[in-house]
Each structure stands twice: as structure tokens, then as C-alpha cells.
Amino acid sequence: MAETPVAEHRPASAALAEAARVGLIAGALAFPVLALRAEPDFSNRLVLQPRWSWMLGAAVAGFAGRLLLSLLPPRRPKTAQAAQAKRASRRAAQAFAAFGLGLIFIWPLLVLLALGPGGALKWIDNYGVQILIYVMLGWGLNIVVGLAGLLDLGYVAFYAVGAYSYALLATNYGASFWICLPVAGCLAAFWGVLLGFPVLRLRGDYLAIVTLAFGEIIRIVLINFSALTNGDAGIASIPRATFFGLPFVPGPKGFDAFFGLPFSPIHRVVFLYYLILALALVTNLATLRLRRLPIGRAWEALREDEIACRSLGIDTTKTKLTAFALGAMFGGFAGAFFAARQGFVSPSSFNFTESATILAIVVLGGRGSQIGVAAAAIAIVGGSELLRELDFLKHVFGEDFDPTQYRMLLVGLAMVMMMNWRPRGFVSTREPSIFLGARKQIGGDFVKEGRG
Template identity: 65%
Template structure:
């Protein structure tokens, strides 16, 4: 090999080098190995099923077809992964990494990472007209009840996600007990309405204020803690609230909860089938769905208020201080920011929106009990925020739709029965699929669905900031 050739080799187009890196034989070999491991794992677990025979004896029923199916799936997935990784390597090789560049390579997020603006408007348009769309598709008010109820549920979680996003996404404080504020809001409305007969519209702000008050009360002692310790204390707070609700029987009714909570009114006009009712007043035929549709628009309005206030706060000094706190608390102190007060405001405002959502929950259900406010709720809300991309409003909304609406979708996957047999109920696999989805998310989009940060202010041009630069906060 002469000198010129040796010099030319490293200058070969990087794409060509990378393409030659995909070795089909090696990929097939590796995939076959994976399939063999799957076979080994399947033999003791899947291959035989213990069953009772006609004569009441224990027999082993072989299921080699199923094992073969599993092995084939693993083989195919592994092969596809090899192909995917190779194509990614080609793409990587074609674009220089920022640290190798001799010129400035801006950390622009790709078009794939950036949330397209039209998606935002489409999302908003669909949510605003959702009851109408469902009515047209289902062909009747009564038939659309299931879908509108589902819409209300998703929107409740969107609102909770947006509320928690202030605490976790913006201020970077890990709160595992957010459901406590949801509970405070719900019980505030339930108790005030059943004991003093106050209307929902008076109780709503009161519930928010009470939840914010509890947020501050919790915040004072615990906000000196950081990271894991803060998470544990907030988790404990959530449990304490639930235990108080269970055990303080004279006030909260204990485990039996509070029932016959007054229904929502159309700003004072009840949704009843009589003279002064909503339907009679507006000249409509009475239908119980009027109230459900009104609830849908109520939670939509509450969620949009949460979103509006959050977006507004981000542009105010307090919002910038939250994000600065998430980035570097010590630098914040050196710039004269009172870190304790800043954290407390984040906690209180997040809790306030949780309280609003809670009182909505109470007015919708008409019945609440401590069981609705267990740790799993906190975990789901936190999962929504983390999955959506911490700090991203649109991401949280999409994640809420996926995490709450997705499992509901599984109820309707009847066609899977034809593949897996009559005994197959996709509903039973909900949590499994849910978990798989979460793992996949964390592998491919570890910073959440929308991992970029929008700057709160700009001089010439608004550039989204790549998620890799944005810190997650230490608690």
C-alpha cells in the first residue's frame, strides 16, 4: 500500500464506511442467538401448560406453536433493531458531531423533535368541538356519553399534569404527593357544599386557596430537602392526607366517603327536568347529557386557564426564577433570588390548580372517598409530566391523552381475539402494554415526548433549546 492510498482511506465518504458496517450475516447470527435464548427461557415458562384432563388428572399440554411465535417475534424485532441502528449510524456519520466541528454547529432540534404548530391548533380545534364531533359520529346524545366521559377524564388529567408541571417541570422539585392537593380540593368542595350548602362557583376558588395553603404548609418544612429526600417527604405527605381522610370519620365520613354532593349548576341554573331547569329555560328538551357536556366544557375551561396562567407565569420574573432554580440553585442565591419563597410559590400555585381539579372531580362524581386519592394517582400524574417532556405544555397534554385514553382504547381491541383465541382479553394486558410503552419511551425519548425548551423571551429569533442542555433539577 503506497502512501497516497493510506492517506486517502480516512478521507473516504463517511456514509460509505458506515454502510459497509451493516453486516447481514452477523445481524442474522445475533438475532438467531437471541431467538435461542428466548427458546431457552420459554421452555420452563411457556412450553407446557398444566391442565386437568377429562379424568381429573394433571396433564401437561404442550404449546410449541406459541413458543415458536415468541421466538420468531424476538428474531424479527432484533433483526429490525440491527437494521435501524445501522441506518442511524449512517445518518450520524454523515453529520459531524458538534464537538468535532471546526465551525459553530448550532444545537437546533430536528423537525422531528420540534412540535409542529399546526398540531397545536388541530389539538385545540378537536378539544373545542369534541362533543359535537362525537355527537355526529355516534348519532345521538345518549350514545356519545361514553366518549364525552372519557374526554372529561382525559382533560382532568391534562389539568393535573399542567398543575404538576409547574412544580416538577418548571421548578424542578420532585413531588410524589401531588394527589394530596387534589384530595384537599375535592374534600373542600364536598364538605362546604354538603355542610353549608355553598354553591360550586363559590367553593371552586375556596378549594384552590385551601389547596395552595396546604401546599405552603407542606412546603415550609420540606423545601430545604433536595432530590430523593424531598420526593420521599412529599410521598409521605400524600399518604398522611389519605390516612387522615380515612380515620377522621366524624368530618370526612371515613372510608365510606361523602356521597350526594350537589351537582354542578349552569351558573346557578340546575340541570333538572322542571320549570326552572336549564332545558326549560333555554327551550330545549330535557336530556341528562346536557350536564355532562357542560362538565366537559367546564373542565376544558379550567384546563385552559391553567395553561394560560402557566404560560403567562413563565414570562414573568417568578417563572424565570423557577427555571433558573431548576438549572442552578446556588447561582440563583448569588443573584439575590430568595430560593425558599420561589420554591414555595411554585408549590402553592401547583397545589392550587390541583385543588381546582379536585373540586371539579367532586362535582362530577357526586361521591368521593379516600380510595380515589391513592399513590397510584400521584404516580400517573407524575408519569404524564415526565413522559410529556418536563416543562412542555403540549407534551403533557399529549402524554395525558396517551396514558389515560390509551388504556381505554384497549377495551375496544376486539379483533385481537381472532388472533389469540376466544379467551384472550386485551384489557387484562393493559398494564403490561402500558409498561412496555413506558420502557420504549425511556429508551427512545428519555427526555419525554417534547424534549425542547421554548425560551421565555428573545431578542431577534425564537430558537428552541435542545433538551440535552436543559437540566432536570435536583429537587
């Protein structure tokens, strides 16, 4: 078994036997669903088409994977060396943060220089704007999950509230993005309070399921309340964000004409990039600041021990509500930005997978660490975007092979593997919010995760 500490000393035959066992199980698992594909025939009756080679492939993959795993060196126990490595990794994390921030600032320019306006569009949009939206959402949710220790599985609801607020205000009343942005944030915060008030007394998994239910309710209402939301079809042709009143359109009234530039869609994307970057940084700065204020310390104290908080005169309900409302507000901002960027919103953008992705970003980041969350957003969103680029595999597997089908499959598998690799996330230590002497980190072993 994998956790046997002396795996390397086992004879090769044992490893082979174990691998064979895993291969056999993999084959058995593959038997009905993978090996026999049910397709309707001409009379629309399902007929099975055997694909025994797939089953064989699964068995071989299981065998090879298990064998490789036993070749890996076993996990080393914690030693002084490990502690040293930890300090080194902390320095590396700081260096990475500084380098990363620099890179994020010049990324659009870098891509433009390298690929020119035509090729850069995708890289700024999919790998810049898209990732930064999730960085911001991750930071927003981090207030709720990482600091206050409240498990929220319906965060996407607030994202949706923000997006629909902007979409409806902009299409119906022609309100500008810069007016709608704070309104969307406030509406999301309002919904956060409205939901939070009754449910924040619940603890642990009960809170999780109720927030999940709330997220689903919002989505179902968006689908069915067609008079307002136009149902499944969504709201299209939402006015895009303008450069302080200057739209990004060709013609004399546009941004490009105003600055005497030739029209190019890239300008808008670069603008959106820096806009979401600014929004994300505001989220980050506000969170860092709040952590050093009494309210932020109360959030963390709540995560550590709710009963002790109450014995010290802290009103835990209000404290939870502020965390919930603030997290929701940042989700609302991100939602408004999303609607302004897409120009189109529909309920399908706000399903549970989104909530799960954002939560995965927070957990993989290390719950509470801002840098960790940003790194996790880049890894998860950037990674899953990269999987769209697998077209070259068609040369290997033939033309009817569609690699995008496998994208979510791999994303799911990667989530499982990353959690098994780093259960505490990238950055598990926490820095105290106030010091008397030297700055010291607090090891992840001491930090609790909250029961709310």
C-alpha cells in the same frame, strides 16, 4: 447488543443467535410465574396447573421481538440533516398545536354530529373530559417539576385535597360548585405550603420520597379518618356541578327545561367538557404568564442553579414554596372538578399510580413545554382509554379472554418504551421568556432538570 452502531452489517446468523438467546431468557423468565398457575382446589390448597404453551409463547415473542429489533435501521448520529429535521418537527409541532386546539374546541360537537347523542356520551366523557383533567393536572405539576425542577411524587395528594374539600363542603353545607372551587384551590395551596415548608430544603431524591410519603399519608388518613371521610367507602351523592345554579336534572327546575330543550344527559357532559377545558386553559394561561414574570424566571433559574440564585439575592425557599403552592392550587381545582363530575370520591382514586401517571405525562411531554404536556396527556390517557376498547380480541382468543386485564400491563410497557424512545420527552427545547433580538429556541442539551 442493541447499541452496536453497525448492527445492519452483522451477518444474519449473529442476529439469529442473539434472538435465540433473548428467546431463551424470555422462556426462562416465563417459567415459574407464567407457565404454572397456582389455583386453590376444593380443599382450598393451592395446586399448580401447567400452561407450557404460555411459556413457549413468551419465548417465541422474545425471539421475534429481538429479531425485529435487529432488522430496524440503527440510530443515525446527529447531523445537519437532523438539525433540519428538528426545525421541521418544530413547525410540525406548531401546526399540531393550532390544529389540536381547534379540534379540542369543536370535539364534542364533532362527536355529536358523527354519533348522535346516544353514542357520543362515552366519547365526550372518556376521551374528552377524562383527558382534559389530566391535561390540567399535567400543566399544574409542570410548574413544580418542569419549571422549578422540584421532583414531586405526591402530587395526587393535592388533587385529593381539592376533591374532598368540594365533596365535604357540598354535601355537608350545600355550598355550590362555584364557591367551592376557589376554596378547594386555596385549601390545596395551603396544604402545599404546609408540606413544602419543612421539606423543600431537601434535595433530589429525598424530596421525591418525602412527597411520595406525604401522598400516602393523605391517602391513609382519608381511609382511616372515617368520621369525616367515610373511609374506604368514600363520599357518595355529591351534588353535581350546576350551570350557574341550574342543575342538570329532568323536570321543570333543570337546565333543559329552562332552555326549552328535551332532557338529555349529554347536555351535562358537554357542559362539563367546556368547564374543564376552561379550567385547563386558565391553568395554561396563568403558567405562560408566570413564566414571563420575575417569579417564573426565578423558578427556572432555580432549576438551572440554586446556588447562583442565592448569590443573586433570591430567597430560594420562598421561590420553591410559591411553585409548590401554585402547582398544588391547580391540582386542587382539578380535584374539585373531579368530585363534581363523578359525584363520588373515595381514597382509591388517589393512589400512587395517579401521581405516577401525572408525572409521566409531564416527563413525556418534555418538562416545561405546555404543548408537549398536552400531547403526552392525550397519548397516555387517551391510549389507555383506547385499550378498554379491545373487546374484539375475544373473537381471536376466545370468550374467556378478558382484554381489560391487559390494559395496565400494556400501559406499563408503553411507559418503558416511550421513555427509551424519547428520554427527553416530546418537546425538549425551551423558549426564552424575554428577547432582545429574534425569537430563538434553546436546545434541550443546555436545559437542566434541577436537583430539587
